[in-house]
Amino acid sequence: MNVKRILLIAGGRSGEHEVSLKSAQGVLEAMPYDTDPAVIAKDGRWLLGREALDAIDAGVAEHGEHPFPPPVAWYDYDVAFPLLHGRWGEDGTVQGFFEMLGLPYVGAGVAASALCMDKDLSKRVLQQAGLKVVPWEVVWKGEPVFVGLEPPFFVKPANAGSSVGIVKVHRYADLQAALDQAFRYDDKVIVEQALEGVRELEVALLGNVHAEASVVGEVRYQAEFYDYETKYTAGAAQLDIPASLDPGTQETVQEMAVKAYRVLGVRGMARADFFLTRERELYVNELNTIPGFTPFSMYPKLWQASGRTYPELLSRLVELALE
Incomplete structure (x- = not known):
């Protein structure tokens, strides 16, 4: 090349x-x-x-x-x-x-980038394709607020990443303050049901039309949720790579990730995030089309554990861009 x-x-x-x-x-x-x-x-x-x-x-x-x-x-x-x-x-x-x-x-095109960035629209497409997503509702800035979900739930800007602007709400009395925080980042906010006691799994994807999936990793932490500070403070979260999963569950996560990637039309790369409940139900949380590349980010670490070095990963991304 x-x-x-x-x-x-x-x-x-x-x-x-x-x-x-x-x-x-x-x-x-x-x-x-x-x-x-x-x-x-x-x-x-x-x-x-x-x-x-x-x-x-x-x-x-x-x-x-x-x-x-x-x-x-x-x-x-x-x-x-x-x-x-x-x-x-x-x-x-x-x-x-x-x-x-x-x-x-490098990375996803215009439509796939916009779709994956919008947590509401991407959930709609994934759900229509038969992939399980966490129940959610949409609130627009300036409109009356009617939330039918039972707390606890998360309030998130629809178009933001790295857990920016996200608040976990345990009682309705705190909903408006959480909405005000999220509306600082976007005029569209989702209210998403909190799943208690879940395991958070992540898988790296690489490819254009036909993506390959890395081994599955797990994120563990002591904070109430995987917030901005926890994500980007060295040592605040533990990344288990590969995750301690039975082969069948790992394969299912990888298959769901590849399907989500294809359904959303992603190219180049993405990191797919999942929730695994105690009842062994798998939910697609989201796909990040420009995942973190810091020294302790999950995306390059997952590929390293899958046999692809950091320079090899970058070289492959450039090849995919030229394709």
Whole structure:
């Protein structure tokens, strides 16, 4: 594969800005091809070259230098690698820009990115395809609130990741405060039934039309749920890879993950998250089309346990983008 140069784009205006820069740091260290970084600061302006590298090292970029579109020689690059977690990066917006340029890029296309980003719409599609999802309701900002679910339940922005803006509600009296928190991130919020005593399983997916699944991992933690701090604080969560599962359950998780990937039209990569109840029922939680690539993120660790090194994983993602 004759790859000359990769453009890695990180940061962004979402609440996952810092996570994105941590992911970029890991990818830059392991990428087997010449790679130039570009960082979108929190104000939406871009940093390039040395300023982008400095921002990645600092772990945050409050202000950028260049408005969009930045002075990038787009056609000097073979592949763009967006590592923009959350809104304006994982939701199809930047993917649409790459499509207009005709520039190959890593990861899901416009429609699949937007669909997987929206927790409500993706649940509807998965449910229609016969995959079990956790019961949920939708609340729009500014409309009357009628929630028929019994607490405890989770209140989540429909379009956000990394557990940003999520609150677990144990009594109706706390619902409005949780909604106010979630509405800071999105005008559309889902209220999702909390499943007590579940195991949280994750599987990494890689491929275009035909995806392959990694071994299944399990996330364990002491916090009330897998919140932002737990996800991105070293040692706060334990990743069991592979998960302690009987072969039949692991195979079922992998099969469900591949089906969900195909139904949602994902390309390149995704991490599929599941809940396993005490009654051995499996629920698809969500698919993340730009999973974390930090040194302690589940996605690269799952592939490492499946026999694919970090540089090999990145090389394969570039190949899939060029396909």
